Amino acid sequence: MDLSYNADELAFRDEVRAFLEEKLPKEMSDAVREGRSLGKDGHDRWHAILNEQGWLAPNWPREFGGCEWNAVQRHIFEEECCRAHAPRIVPFGLTMLGPVLQKFGSKAQQDYYLPRILSGEDWWCQGYSEPGAGSDLASLKTKAVRDGDHYVVNGQKTWTTLGQYANWIFCLVRTDPDAKQQEGISFLLIDMDTPGIEVRPIILLDGTHEVNEVWFTDVRVPVENLVGEENKGWTYAKYLLTHERTNIAGVGFSQAGLDAVKRMARAEMSGGRPLIENPHFAARLARAEIDLMAMATTNLRIISRAASGQAPGVESSMLKVKGTIIRQEINDLARRAAGIYAMPFASEAVEGGNEPPIGPEGADHVGAQYFNNRKLSIFGGSNEIQRNIIAKVKLGGGA
Amino acid sequence: MNFELTETRQMLQDSLRRFLSDRYTTEVRNKIIDSDAGLSTEIWDQLAELGVIGALFTEEQGGFGGAGFDVTTVFEELGRAGVVEPLLDTAILGGGLIAALGDADQQSLVERVIAGDLHLAFAHSEPGGRYDLNHVATSVTAEDGGVTLTGRKAVVANAEAAEILVVSARESGEAGDEDGISLFLVPRDAAGVSVRGYPLLAGGRAAEVDLDQVSLPESARLGAPGAAYSAIAERVSAASVALAAEALGAMETATELTRGYLLTRQQFGRPIGTFQVLQHRMADLWIELEQARSAVINAAGHLEGDARMRDLNVAAARNLIGRAGRLVAEDTIQMHGGIAMTQEYELAHIAKRIVMSDHRFGDTDHHLEQFIALSA
Ligand SMILES: Cc1cc2nc3c(=O)[nH]c(=O)nc-3n(C[C@H](O)[C@H](O)[C@H](O)COP(=O)(O)OP(=O)(O)OC[C@H]3O[C@@H](n4cnc5c(N)ncnc54)[C@H](O)[C@@H]3O)c2cc1C
Numbered sequence: 001m002d003l004s005y006n007a008d009e010l011a012f013r014d015e016v017r018a019f020l021e022e023k024l025p026k027e028m029s030d031a032v033r034e035g036r037s038l039g040k041d042g043h044d045r046w047h048a049i050l051n052e053q054g055w056l057a058p059n060w061p062r063e064f065g066g067c068e069w070n071a072v073q074r075h076i077f078e079e080e081c082c083r084a085h086a087p088r089i090v091p092f093g094l095t096m097l098g099p100v101l102q103k104f105g106s107k108a109q110q111d112y113y114l115p116r117i118l119s120g121e122d123w124w125c126q127g128y129s130e131p132g133a134g135s136d137l138a139s140l141k142t143k144a145v146r147d148g149d150h151y152v153v154n155g156q157k158t159w160t161t162l163g164q165y166a167n168w169i170f171c172l173v174r175t176d177p178d179a180k181q182q183e184g185i186s187f188l189l190i191d192m193d194t195p196g197i198e199v200r201p202i203i204l205l206d207g208t209h210e211v212n213e214v215w216f217t218d219v220r221v222p223v224e225n226l227v228g229e230e231n232k233g234w235t236y237a238k239y240l241l242t243h244e245r246t247n248i249a250g251v252g253f254s255q256a257g258l259d260a261v262k263r264m265a266r267a268e269m270s271g272g273r274p275l276i277e278n279p280h281f282a283a284r285l286a287r288a289e290i291d292l293m294a295m296a297t298t299n300l301r302i303i304s305r306a307a308s309g310q311a312p313g314v315e316s317s318m319l320k321v322k323g324t325i326i327r328q329e330i331n332d333l334a335r336r337a338a339g340i341y342a343m344p345f346a347s348e349a350v351e352g353g354n355e356p357p358i359g360p361e362g363a364d365h366v367g368a369q370y371f372n373n374r375k376l377s378i379f380g381g382s383n384e385i386q387r388n389i390i391a392k393v394k395l396g397g398g399a
Numbered sequence: 400m401n402f403e404l405t406e407t408r409q410m411l412q413d414s415l416r417r418f419l420s421d422r423y424t425t426e427v428r429n430k431i432i433d434s435d436a437g438l439s440t441e442i443w444d445q446l447a448e449l450g451v452i453g454a455l456f457t458e459e460q461g462g463f464g465g466a467g468f469d470v471t472t473v474f475e476e477l478g479r480a481g482v483v484e485p486l487l488d489t490a491i492l493g494g495g496l497i498a499a500l501g502d503a504d505q506q507s508l509v510e511r512v513i514a515g516d517l518h519l520a521f522a523h524s525e526p527g528g529r530y531d532l533n534h535v536a537t538s539v540t541a542e543d544g545g546v547t548l549t550g551r552k553a554v555v556a557n558a559e560a561a562e563i564l565v566v567s568a569r570e571s572g573e574a575g576d577e578d579g580i581s582l583f584l585v586p587r588d589a590a591g592v593s594v595r596g597y598p599l600l601a602g603g604r605a606a607e608v609d610l611d612q613v614s615l616p617e618s619a620r621l622g623a624p625g626a627a628y629s630a631i632a633e634r635v636s637a638a639s640v641a642l643a644a645e646a647l648g649a650m651e652t653a654t655e656l657t658r659g660y661l662l663t664r665q666q667f668g669r670p671i672g673t674f675q676v677l678q679h680r681m682a683d684l685w686i687e688l689e690q691a692r693s694a695v696i697n698a699a700g701h702l703e704g705d706a707r708m709r710d711l712n713v714a715a716a717r718n719l720i721g722r723a724g725r726l727v728a729e730d731t732i733q734m735h736g737g738i739a740m741t742q743e744y745e746l747a748h749i750a751k752r753i754v755m756s757d758h759r760f761g762d763t764d765h766h767l768e769q770f771i772a773l774s775a
């Protein structure tokens with residue numbers, strides 16, 4: 001047992017810190033800390049900075065231009081990025097599609113798409129969910145019918161995160177309506193500029209435009225955009241869902257969130273004393289921190305096992321459930337800390353305007369963020385679905 | 400023992416519920432929220448016509464209700480429909496304070512409130528004051544024939560729509576003292592008043608109000624100098640009862656929407672309401688809902704009584720509703736999945752109303768502290 005990083009890991013951490021200090025633009029980290037949206041330009045800019053450093057694809061093998069970092073290094077990198085309030089890397093191309101193409105894509109697909117993901121030329125979005133197919137993803141209905149050298153795609157995807165910025169979408173489509181649900185699904189790459197695609201915004205409960213509906217009407221997709229084999233898409237989708245989940249616990253986010261709550265609670269006064277000294281608030285804060293400390297170690301235990309080659313199984317479900325509960329609890333603490341100033345809907349602050357903040361530092365976005373992050377326990381396999389998996393495995397029903 | 404509503408209150412409940420379900424649809428309400436004013440004068444007029452504002456005042460004050468159970472009857476319905484119009488601010492607080500402390504001239508404003516002709520705001524909280532009711536630092540200085548007020552008021556709901564702000568200010572002592580606080584009627588457009596408005600997350604609008612040497616005549620003061628605290632405490636208790644009832648109504652809507660959704664939403668070839676884990680969560684919510692209803696009844700029943708018992712029951716209700724409300728808001732969103740995350744789905748707004756009510760006049764922890772202090 002050794003709870004600390006070894007010398008190499010510490011050296012790596014220092015290198016990451018130095019890089020972030022030098023290269024992360026202050027206006028960007030300010031925006032992240034204050035919960036303002038960066039827009040496409042902001043994301044593109046940070047993407048380019050990381051790419052220049054060669055640190056854009058921590059999980060990719062070197063042959064494809066990645067860092068090939070091990071799980072601990074990836075964890076350190078993510079942790080430091082959160083600490084420094086670096087923008088989140090949009091995961092769809094880099095952590096989702098990339099590994100699928102590397103494992104199942106053709107040489108031509110790898111050569112064409114992977115460099116474009118790194119260069120930022122392509123912005124990918126994920127077309128899995130449909131109105132009728134959420135937790136039960138395999139019931140998806142969007143269909144692709146072969147017509148000569150093309151598939152003709154009809155149907156609707158929904159909840160497509162940042163689809164408004166994307167020029168490509170990877171989709172699960174039904175290619176064999178007669179096969180058993182999971183066996184008739186294929187994995188298609190679709191250019192968003194193809195005629196017949198319409199993107200409609202969905203506004204979330206905090207007023208943000210983060211997700212979309214994507215409608216397909218007779219969209220012609222060249223057959224070479226099929227990944228792997230026809231009707232094998234479910235295998236690839238599952239690989240994508242279970243493979244890249246290093247940051248599923250969101251420990252770095254929680255840590256940054258907890259620090260922010262503490263900052264606010266030191267400045268806010270309650271009954272003539274700093275809120276952080278209020279026994280009720282302090283108890284809530286302490287419970288969250290105690291949970292987070294244990295979570296951080298659980299996370300590292302699982303990560304180091306993964307680093308030594310063991311694939312995480314039911315543990316990633318555990319990390320997802322507990323990690324999101326802790327993050328949401330910290331969001332709850334933040335809104336409590338802000339007191340009456342959790343009430344304003346600071347749309348300017350959220351959308352990156354120039355108005356001065358309404359409440360004390362850090363308070364403007366906490367109300368909106370509390371609501372927005374209810375998504376954490378819904379997407380990526382809801383917490384109920386994760387618990388089903390845990391129970392099934394632990395009670396011996398098999399995974 | 401009788402837990403039935405009186406006939407008058409039953410009629411009020413029925414007519415208000417009918418009106419809101421006909422006229423205050425999700426679509427209408429979301430348009431109101433998006434509008435610059437953040438409230439609908441048309442709806443306001445109709446609420447006044449229905450007698451909803453009058454029900455919040457006693458006969459003596461020109462209304463026909465004003466008791467705790469009148470407040471809960473009205474606000475539960477407002478909560479069920481997610482109403483954003485500021486009845487709390489104009490009637491319970493602004494109007495209620497004038498009715499409690501005003502002289503004959505000032506009382507005439509209450510008539511206008513009941514008729515729906517006058518909007519008010521209660522400008523009391525200050526930046527850094529959090530939920531401490533006695534935290535009033537806004538200063539009063541005597542000036543020939545009148546006073547000047549200087550200070551800043553925080554998150555003043557309905558400030559922009561209000562013709563008159565009911566402003567608390569300190570005549571003597573220090574921020575934190577109960578004695579020495581007065582209330583003043585300040586025209587919103589008086590020289591020295593500046594209002595920075597913004598929308599609220601759960602609908603409606605509020606503002607930061609700056610008072611920079613605002614000159615007022617003596618006649619602007621409500622009641623005797625420095626003696627407004629107990630009336631403020633009483634009205635804030637009434638506001639807390641209203642907020643608790645409103646949250647209760649919203650919690651009912653949240654659970655009803657979820658019940659309906661669980662019965663219709665299909666995943667894995669069956670309604671999601673057949674999954675036992677969701678059934679048990681619903682069962683817990685229904686249990687909490689009954690608890691919440693009883694807590695609201697306890698508080699409403701003590702609103703007119705002894706101040707200590709009133710405050711104890713109000714603190715209990717707000718603490719319980721704070722806990723149960725959070726559970727209901729979060730669990731009903733969770734059980735819906737993505738759909739409840741969208742602005743146009745009714746539950747999104749309802750959940751925001753529930754959670755954000757925990758930020759007015761004390762949150763769950765604040766009321767826990769109040770309760771501990773009073774029950775010791
Ligand atoms: C903000 C946001 C962003 C998203 N981004 C994307 C994206 O980019 N691309 C994409 O493809 N999808 C995306 N999603 C969709 C997301 O993956 C789905 O919301 C998720 O799979 C849940 O599906 P659903 O919303 O249809 O809920 P449902 O599946 O209808 O679930 C409703 C409720 O029933 C529960 N439930 C369902 N089945 C069971 C069961 N067997 N046992 C117990 N409980 C059950 C669920 O846990 C939930 O509480 C996003 C969603 C959100 C909210």
